[in-house]
Amino acid sequence: MKAIYLDNNATTRTDPSVVDAMLPFFTEHFGNASSAHSFGAEVGTAVKAARQQLQQLLGATHDHEIIYTSGGTESDNAAILSALEALPDRNEIVTSKVEHPAILSLCEHLEKTGRAKVHFIGVDGSGQLDIEAYRAALSDKVAVVSLMWANNETGTIFPVEGLAELAKEHGALFHTDAVQAVGKTPISLKDSAIDMLSLSGHKLHGPKGIGALYVKKGARFKPLIRGGHQERARRGGTENVPAIIGLGKAAELALQHMAEEQGRVKELRDRLEKAVLQRVPNCIVNGDRHDRLPNTTNIAFEYVESEAILLHLNRGGVAASSGSACTSGSMEPSHVLKAMEIPEAALHGAVRFSFSRDNVSEDVDRVVEALPGIVEKLREMSPFWADAEKKTNDSKPVFA
Amino acid sequence: MWEYSDKVQEHFFNPKNAGVLDGANAVGEVGALSCGDALKLMLHIDPVTEIVLEAKFQTYGCGSSIASSSALTELVIGKTLEQARAVTNRDIADFLGGLPPEKMHCAVMGHEALQAAIANFRGEVWRPEHEEAALVCKCHGVDARAIERAIRDNGLSTVEQVGAFTMAGTGCTTCYEQIEDILLRVATEAAAASAASAAPQVAEIARPETVAAAPAPAPVAPRPGSLNLFSAAVRAASTAPAPAKPIVRPAAESSPLSPASPLPPPSAGMTNLKKIRLIEETIEDLRVYLRKDGGDCELIDVDGSNVLVSLTGACVGCQMASVTVSGIQERLMAKLGVPIRVIPVGRNAH
Ligand SMILES: Cc1ncc(COP(=O)(O)O)c(C=O)c1O
Ligand code: FES
Numbered sequence: 035m036k037a038i039y040l041d042n043n044a045t046t047r048t049d050p051s052v053v054d055a056m057l058p059f060f061t062e063h064f065g066n067a068s069s070a071h072s073f074g075a076e077v078g079t080a081v082k083a084a085r086q087q088l089q090q091l092l093g094a095t096h097d098h099e100i101i102y103t104s105g106g107t108e109s110d111n112a113a114i115l116s117a118l119e120a121l122p123d124r125n126e127i128v129t130s131k132v133e134h135p136a137i138l139s140l141c142e143h144l145e146k147t148g149r150a151k152v153h154f155i156g157v158d159g160s161g162q163l164d165i166e167a168y169r170a171a172l173s174d175k176v177a178v179v180s181l182m183w184a185n186n187e188t189g190t191i192f193p194v195e196g197l198a199e200l201a202k203e204h205g206a207l208f209h210t211d212a213v214q215a216v217g218k219t220p221i222s223l224k225d226s227a228i229d230m231l232s233l234s235g236h237k238l239h240g241p242k243g244i245g246a247l248y249v250k251k252g253a254r255f256k257p258l259i260r261g262g263h264q265e266r267a268r269r270g271g272t273e274n275v276p277a278i279i280g281l282g283k284a285a286e287l288a289l290q291h292m293a294e295e296q297g298r299v300k301e302l303r304d305r306l307e308k309a310v311l312q313r314v315p316n317c318i319v320n321g322d323r324h325d326r327l328p329n330t331t332n333i334a335f336e337y338v339e340s341e342a343i344l345l346h347l348n349r350g351g352v353a354a355s356s357g358s359a360c361t362s363g364s365m366e367p368s369h370v371l372k373a374m375e376i377p378e379a380a381l382h383g384a385v386r387f388s389f390s391r392d393n394v395s396e397d398v399d400r401v402v403e404a405l406p407g408i409v410e411k412l413r414e415m416s417p418f419w420a421d422a423e424k425k426t427n428d429s430k431p432v433f434a
Numbered sequence: 435m436w437e438y439s440d441k442v443q444e445h446f447f448n449p450k451n452a453g454v455l456d457g458a459n460a461v462g463e464v465g466a467l468s469c470g471d472a473l474k475l476m477l478h479i480d481p482v483t484e485i486v487l488e489a490k491f492q493t494y495g496c497g498s499s500i501a502s503s504s505a506l507t508e509l510v511i512g513k514t515l516e517q518a519r520a521v522t523n524r525d526i527a528d529f530l531g532g533l534p535p536e537k538m539h540c541a542v543m544g545h546e547a548l549q550a551a552i553a554n555f556r557g558e559v560w561r562p563e564h565e566e567a568a569l570v571c572k573c574h575g576v577d578a579r580a581i582e583r584a585i586r587d588n589g590l591s592t593v594e595q596v597g598a599f600t601m602a603g604t605g606c607t608t609c610y611e612q613i614e615d616i617l618l619r620v621a622t623e624a625a626a627a628s629a630a631s632a633a634p635q636v637a638e639i640a641r642p643e644t645v646a647a648a649p650a651p652a653p654v655a656p657r658p659g660s661l662n663l664f665s666a667a668v669r670a671a672s673t674a675p676a677p678a679k680p681i682v683r684p685a686a687e688s689s690p691l692s693p694a695s696p697l698p699p700p701s702a703g704m705t706n707l708k709k710i711r712l713i714e715e716t717i718e719d720l721r722v723y724l725r726k727d728g729g730d731c732e733l734i735d736v737d738g739s740n741v742l743v744s745l746t747g748a749c750v751g752c753q754m755a756s757v758t759v760s761g762i763q764e765r766l767m768a769k770l771g772v773p774i775r776v777i778p779v780g781r782n783a784h
Contacts, residue, residue, distance in 0.1 A: 338494070339499075341496035342497055415494075416493070417474040
């Protein structure tokens with residue numbers, strides 16, 4: 035039985051043509067891009083071409099607005115820390131409660147160590163930002179606003195372009211963690227007010243351990259990692275050339291597949307969602323029904339715990355994930371769903387299915403076949419199910 | 435991702451005795467929706483023989499809580515109430531071929547449901563003795579409460595000391611910063627609580643970095659088994675005026691990292707053999723209590739005034755760990771009348 039991978043927000047399969055593009059840069063073209071001789075020159079040219087591929091995917095004005103990093107986490111850290119250093123007379127950060135730990139734990143740490151005052155803006159039930167609270171937090175004390183483009187757990191998309199305009203009014207730098215958005219939704223940074231943007235290779239069928247930070251020309255930047263003059267002295271260290279080439283290829287492919295992502299992949303997701311809602315009573319889709327990544331659905335099943343569902347799915351050859359890290363002694367539910375104030379009965383029962391262009395229609399069939407029985411079996415075992423109010427779900431396509 | 439034994443998987447995928455037991459005469463319910471897990475244990479007990487004739491469960495929770503519930507029913511069926519009462523969370527975990535440390539609370543839930551059901555049968559109401567606290571050290575299954583208690587009871591001020599007492603932070607070291615935070619919090623609370631005059635001194639201790647950075651010749655981190663911690667404490671004790679506790683918070687200027695000075699010789703007049711026998715007896719007495727909580731303690735070695743014990747069972751995983759260590763230590767010192775340091779050691783390398 036073929037294993038079905040529906041956890042593409044965690045990571046994606048490296049596209050075979052990405053691997054093909056990378057391989058020569060381990061062996062044949064092993065030169066250091068900084069070297070003056072021909073070994074270096076050919077590599078330098080290839081790196082530039084890769085940078086332009088990424089520039090196109092982002093719709094950036096210049097290729098040198100892209101700084102390669104080790105991934106989304108480094109890009110996020112570099113952006114925030116740079117802003118605090120670049121604007122020393124401002125010491126506040128505005129971010130949201132639903133960011134990835136790459137932003138959240140850094141901000142908590144900065145707050146704890148007294149290096150910044152952080153505003154964690156809340157969200158509503160669909161995961162959308164509380165705009166009023168956001169406006170209220172902005173001031174000329176804010177060095178940087180960091181708000182994610184799309185949420186990794188629910189797929190909810192923040193209106194970052196507009197949010198960036200608001201930040202500009204107060205002279206703050208605007209950063210967005212677009213790790214989940216890049217490659218899934220069209221992006222054009224040319225005319226936007228976004229100063230910095232993080233992305234990560236392995237979320238768009240590129241290699242792991244490579245990412246980039248876009249820094250708009252003219253935006254102030256202070257390097258996180260100092261060393262040689264690589265990346266125009268904005269990120270020291272010999273370039274990870276094979277990965278950079280791979281990310282370039284992945285960007286090119288992502289652009290080619292953008293329509294498919296918005297079309298075929300979205301249809302797979304919608305079909306799964308609709309079928310599950312029809313067949314399984316008492317479940318909720320978490321996320322913004324109007325503004326959501328095309329590949330992500332987060333479905334919470336009342337009165338069952340997500341790990342139990344995932345174990346059953348895994349045995350049936352289906353890989354999905356739950357937002358909640360059920361690892362602490364007290365079973366902490368996901369910080370995203372908690373911020374959304376998901377009803378108690380569903381808070382621990384959320385399962386995230388995230389698709390990619392690698393998925394096919396049969397994958398949906400398999401899940402739709404397996405899931406109702408799994409949930410039913412677990413609910414029968416649950417002490418709360420017998421007395422629970424049974425609710426059929428809206429079987430109309432929820433996300434028309 | 436999942437480190438579940440085959441036995442856990444077996445009891446999760448094909449749980450035994452799941453469902454409602456009609457005619458149950460002992461029901462124990464623990465947990466809640468909001469906690470993410472809950473268990474309702476239903477027993478049919480023969481009123482005359484007090485033998486558990488049937489047992490069924492309903493569980494809401496993760497894989498290991500369902501498996502633990504299934505294991506629990508298998509363990510108690512056919513036992514008398516008294517035998518069933520002795521089933522501990524460790525028994526449940528052992529039956530399942532072990533549980534990952536962060537999942538031990540599932541077995542604890544099983545144990546608690548059993549106590550609740552037995553109380554229900556007797557017409558009593560059962561109350562949990564402890565609430566769960568957030569797990570800090572996953573390697574050794576130590577939660578925030580245990581660490582806080584160890585810090586408070588023993589006046590600890592460094593992560594290394596916390597490690598020596600509770601094992602927390604001595605594995606992968608991922609939890610190092612969290613332990614620092616707890617140290618800071620406890621010290622801050624202590625500072626707030628103590629008189630204003632004492633505040634500056636406590637504040638000094640409050641920062642683990644400060645202590646670590648204090649001019650200490652050859653800062654050797656005290657590991658379980660090294661004498662540094664104890665000797666520093668003893669020195670502090672001998673210079674401080676009449677401390678009530680055998681181990682007091684080291685004065686700020688005497689860094690706990692200072693090199694070891696030789697320990698006072700173990701109580702003169704007592705033969706080694708007699709001493710070891712006394713230690714053995716004391717620990718044997720304590721084991722009765724520990725086993726009740728599903729834990730155990732074994733004497734491994736006596737080395738001067740260091741008593742090496744191995745904590746097993748629930749002691750390792752539960753919040754009792756540090757209490758156990760300091761409890762054993764206090765008992766031994768009371769019995770022997772000499773300073774003793776109890777050092778928990780693993781029997782096997784981790
Ligand atoms: C929204 C978001 N930000 C940041 C990251 C971290 O990216 P990376 O794994 O490349 O460090 C992830 C992926 O886990 C993510 O989903
Ligand atoms: S989690 Fe504490 S040492 Fe590994």
